[in-house]
Amino acid sequence: xxxxxTAGAGRRYIVGAHASDAGGIHTAVLRAAAGGMDALQLxxxxxxxxxxxxxxxxxxxxxxxxxxxxxxxxxxxxVVHAAYVLNTATADEQKWGRSAAGLAKELERSSALGVGxxxxxxxxxxxxxxxxATARVARAMSQALEKVSGSTRLLVENTAGAGLTVGRTAHxxxxxxxxxxxxxxxxxxxxxxxxxxxxxxxxxxxxADALRAALDAFEDACGEPPSFFHLNDSxxxxxxxxxxxxxxxxxxxxxxxxRWLLADRRARGVPLILETPHRxxxxxxxxxxxxxxxxEMLQLLRGMMLSNA
Ligand SMILES: [Zn+2]
Ligand SMILES: [Zn+2]
Numbered sequence: 001x002x003x004x005x006t007a008g009a010g011r012r013y014i015v016g017a018h019a020s021d022a023g024g025i026h027t028a029v030l031r032a033a034a035g036g037m038d039a040l041q042l043x044x045x046x047x048x049x050x051x052x053x054x055x056x057x058x059x060x061x062x063x064x065x066x067x068x069x070x071x072x073x074x075x076x077x078x079v080v081h082a083a084y085v086l087n088t089a090t091a092d093e094q095k096w097g098r099s100a101a102g103l104a105k106e107l108e109r110s111s112a113l114g115v116g117x118x119x120x121x122x123x124x125x126x127x128x129x130x131x132x133a134t135a136r137v138a139r140a141m142s143q144a145l146e147k148v149s150g151s152t153r154l155l156v157e158n159t160a161g162a163g164l165t166v167g168r169t170a171h172x173x174x175x176x177x178x179x180x181x182x183x184x185x186x187x188x189x190x191x192x193x194x195x196x197x198x199x200x201x202x203x204x205x206x207x208a209d210a211l212r213a214a215l216d217a218f219e220d221a222c223g224e225p226p227s228f229f230h231l232n233d234s235x236x237x238x239x240x241x242x243x244x245x246x247x248x249x250x251x252x253x254x255x256x257x258x259r260w261l262l263a264d265r266r267a268r269g270v271p272l273i274l275e276t277p278h279r280x281x282x283x284x285x286x287x288x289x290x291x292x293x294x295x296e297m298l299q300l301l302r303g304m305m306l307s308n309a
Contacts, residue, residue, distance in 0.1 A: 015272045016037035017273060035294055044109045047085075075113075082102070090136070138179030194258070228270050248297055
């Protein structure tokens with residue numbers, strides 16, 4: 001067991017944001033680099049579609065890799081967010097099949113791009129046995145990892161808990177990962193979204209100790225620390241199950257918990273990704289500048305990081 005207070009200390013912060021891909025996925029990389037980010041997140045396909053038949057064309061891969069090579073961003077610090085519609089927890093066989101295929105296809109596209117990881121929401125099980133639901137998510141992950149070789153990892157994201165979604169507790173995320181066969185386990189993991197933690201009812205706001213305890217619960221249940229964080233404030237109250245992101249310090253979480261999080265050793269060495277609201281009109285195709293709200297949020301974060309240096 002690594003020493004909780006010192007492990008991770010000394011490793012650097014890796015920060016970025018979900019970047020717009022208006023104009024092609026390579027533009028997400030260019031926007032992130034223009035904003036001085038060392039991590040980013042993007043979609044490789046329209047997130048409201050399964051994308052289970054969407055292969056990625058060679059020229060798109062080429063443009064992405066060329067853009068990336070012109071920056072200082074390490075591909076290992078790029079996260080692809082899978083489609084929201086994928087529901088690998090469902091008991092509906094047809095939906096599960098399409099979702100599992102969509103997840104595998106996402107891993108295929110992301111592996112072709114050479115990014116570090118794909119993150120995805122496990123989905124919802126409408127009624128039935130929760131253990132069976134987490135097992136179905138694990139089966140979809142295992143299938144994808146078996147089908148697509150390479151080093152791109154597949155990471156479960158904790159959920160806000162609306163509508164019986166799986167993955168709102170440490171136990172549920174841990175159960176999913178526990179069901180992944182040992183040979184594939186290294187390429188599986190999880191990440192935590194602060195808005196989802198809070199909306200799902202976890203106390204990350206009353207004190208630094210409370211936040212640490214919430215992170216400990218996930219680390220204990222999963223046997224490893226998170227592989228990324230999504231840094232979002234929350235419009236909804238604690239336990240509201242509302243997945244509505246707000247700018248840091250402008251929601252119900254407030255700024256202080258982000259300071260505590262950055263002081264935790266688990267915030268170092270993994271991508272810290274903002275998914276906070278963008279300024280209206282900033283994501284236009286002909287605009288390769290980073291979103292001004294993201295720039296402000298990054299400044300805010302870097303200020304807090306300096307005080308932890
Ligand atoms: Zn997400
Ligand atoms: Zn969210």
